[in-house]
Amino acid sequence: MSVSTPPGQPAAAPRSRPSHSALRAPERPSEVGAYLLALIALSAVLRTQAIAAPLWADEGIAHGIASHSLGGVLEALRQDGSPPLYYLLLHGWMRVVGESEASLHALSLVFALACVPAALWAGWAIFGRATGLAAAALAAVDPYLSAYAQEARMYTLLSLLGLLAAAAFVLAFVRRDRRAVGPFGAVLAMMAYTHNWGLVFGAAAAVALLLLARPAPDRRVLLRDGVLAFGGAAVLYLPWLPTLLGQALETGAPWATPPSPAAPVEVVFNLFGGAVGAVALLAGAGAGLGALLRGPARRPAVVMLGLVGGTLALAWLASQLSPAWNARYFGTVLGALVLVTAAGMARGRALGLAAFVVTVALWIQQPSTTVLTNKANADVLAAELAPHLRAGDLVISMQPEQVPLLRYYLPPGLRYADPRGVVSDPRVMDWRHALEDLRRVKPAPTLAALLARVPPGGRVLFVAPVTEHRRDWRAPWTELVRRRAAQWGALLEATPGLRQAAAAPRFYRESLTVGLYAVLYRKGTEISRALHGTRATAQEKSACGAVADRALAADGAGVRERPEELFRLPGCAQGRLG
Amino acid sequence: MSPPLSSALRRAAALVAGLALLPAAGCGAPDERNRGSYDPRVPVVACLRDAGVRGSLADGRAVVAEGVRIEFLATPGAAEARQISGRAQGAEQIGRALIWVDRAPDKLLDRIEECVDR
Numbered sequence: 001m002s003v004s005t006p007p008g009q010p011a012a013a014p015r016s017r018p019s020h021s022a023l024r025a026p027e028r029p030s031e032v033g034a035y036l037l038a039l040i041a042l043s044a045v046l047r048t049q050a051i052a053a054p055l056w057a058d059e060g061i062a063h064g065i066a067s068h069s070l071g072g073v074l075e076a077l078r079q080d081g082s083p084p085l086y087y088l089l090l091h092g093w094m095r096v097v098g099e100s101e102a103s104l105h106a107l108s109l110v111f112a113l114a115c116v117p118a119a120l121w122a123g124w125a126i127f128g129r130a131t132g133l134a135a136a137a138l139a140a141v142d143p144y145l146s147a148y149a150q151e152a153r154m155y156t157l158l159s160l161l162g163l164l165a166a167a168a169f170v171l172a173f174v175r176r177d178r179r180a181v182g183p184f185g186a187v188l189a190m191m192a193y194t195h196n197w198g199l200v201f202g203a204a205a206a207v208a209l210l211l212l213a214r215p216a217p218d219r220r221v222l223l224r225d226g227v228l229a230f231g232g233a234a235v236l237y238l239p240w241l242p243t244l245l246g247q248a249l250e251t252g253a254p255w256a257t258p259p260s261p262a263a264p265v266e267v268v269f270n271l272f273g274g275a276v277g278a279v280a281l282l283a284g285a286g287a288g289l290g291a292l293l294r295g296p297a298r299r300p301a302v303v304m305l306g307l308v309g310g311t312l313a314l315a316w317l318a319s320q321l322s323p324a325w326n327a328r329y330f331g332t333v334l335g336a337l338v339l340v341t342a343a344g345m346a347r348g349r350a351l352g353l354a355a356f357v358v359t360v361a362l363w364i365q366q367p368s369t370t371v372l373t374n375k376a377n378a379d380v381l382a383a384e385l386a387p388h389l390r391a392g393d394l395v396i397s398m399q400p401e402q403v404p405l406l407r408y409y410l411p412p413g414l415r416y417a418d419p420r421g422v423v424s425d426p427r428v429m430d431w432r433h434a435l436e437d438l439r440r441v442k443p444a445p446t447l448a449a450l451l452a453r454v455p456p457g458g459r460v461l462f463v464a465p466v467t468e469h470r471r472d473w474r475a476p477w478t479e480l481v482r483r484r485a486a487q488w489g490a491l492l493e494a495t496p497g498l499r500q501a502a503a504a505p506r507f508y509r510e511s512l513t514v515g516l517y518a519v520l521y522r523k524g525t526e527i528s529r530a531l532h533g534t535r536a537t538a539q540e541k542s543a544c545g546a547v548a549d550r551a552l553a554a555d556g557a558g559v560r561e562r563p564e565e566l567f568r569l570p571g572c573a574q575g576r577l578g
Numbered sequence: 579m580s581p582p583l584s585s586a587l588r589r590a591a592a593l594v595a596g597l598a599l600l601p602a603a604g605c606g607a608p609d610e611r612n613r614g615s616y617d618p619r620v621p622v623v624a625c626l627r628d629a630g631v632r633g634s635l636a637d638g639r640a641v642v643a644e645g646v647r648i649e650f651l652a653t654p655g656a657a658e659a660r661q662i663s664g665r666a667q668g669a670e671q672i673g674r675a676l677i678w679v680d681r682a683p684d685k686l687l688d689r690i691e692e693c694v695d696r
Binding site (some may be wrong): 041439445462464466468473474477479482483485486489490491492494500501502505508519562 | 661673679695
């Protein structure tokens, strides 16, 4: 890794004050290398505490999409609405490393660990040695990166690219290092291929470039470089553009609500481990803000803050028109924030150092393993109910986006449906016109058609979300999912011949995302349908049903042909059952 | 002589005064709590009435709104436990309430959910 000295800065980074001598920062390449390795090792330890944590819905989708062939991944993404880079990487990763939870998470871990040397390089190259060292330490323990290092999603990749893009932008258009123009374009394209909000970062960067160009003496050269970088990114992105347009027309985020005015603040808290961590960090950064804004690093710092503010503002405005806001998408700006706060801390003298120590101490403890291992409970449902399920049984998931996760954990060979009907590919969530379809499709005839294909003795697993956090169930999609779940549940309970065989989970621990519960039904034989209209109690029906099931298993053909024989069985023979 | 209040300051003062009057006008969260009693059903019935849905208290723990039974449990956890154990999959759980949807039309459920989910 080569680390150049920022133009306009002395070759040696500003000396620490004598009072810091006990914490003398590493200077020699070997010392820096050792420091970096130590940070990466610490980060690896912190970020593998929950590496084998059970998956939640979005991770199930990621695994499902990546488990297609290469061409199939691209095709599946037409239904999902995401760009392909992470899924293609995960596809290759799964082939080499495997598909267990730990294997899936390990790819995200690699990107999270790569943020450490990237932050060292970027901080050093732009703001000087002390900033580089501080930024690397912050990147090693940042709770957002620690959380998503153990999640099979694209957010650590997005964070890494966001960090590199912010640094390359400043080097190319503020420091005027033209070697960074091409890399900026390439990284920007990769961001757009990783998450659609990479496009928002790109828009903010374009606005920043125009603002930089206005007073620049070399405006024409600057704009020409800008055209090269942004144009290059656009050309690289061009092959995906038709798919993006199709996704924009057909898919969406009906699960989202417009962000509140305070949402950008929540984003900063989310990136920096909650309010306390964020305040400690920002206080430390604020201590050096004056020195930062007075020195040669003023413009890079202002531009980085502009990239952060611009991305947040554009995303907030866009989400007022078409809600798609989620705090976890802002890995795009994490890198710029880390670099600027590290630069402030590095110039904040004793207060900066104290805040740095407090921040690191707070962050090391976050997020808790308990939280990370309790994102969802599909694994628990599967463990409890799998012994009751056979190939060909029907799983009906009331929240359609849970289907890929259920498929990951449940035994193979099951059939899947959601409130819109049969799911042809349970590895993908089809978001195309999803809300319209959920509104349009009537529960009663859809369920009847599904049950008609379940043979006598077959099982139907009804899986519904636990709607515990009211605020999470107020978007158009989630409100309707909650209602459809109840409507389908009522229909299943009222269906003649369906008998409740089990329910799960036995114990429920509040899930960080969406928890699930499940009820297993068994489609009965003639006798259970006959029993439905009798005066028998539920207990009597259940006892008789169990006897009948055993008789059918022992002597299938004979009894099936003469269902009236079942009424002679012990437990079914009481007069009131007839 | 002190300068006259600027129009912006006057507007700000009017806004503050207006906001201060909101609680007195009964705006904001529905009042579920009278001295010595707590019944979460009361504001729901009032809301339903405002929404044009006939609703009434029933058997100490429920509200019936045009045939739809809304059962209120002691805590949201109790409602959740009932559903997870397979005894309320025909109900929407919203906080402590279980709305037994049966075959009620979507339009009616829209208004009921709105009133329960406040």
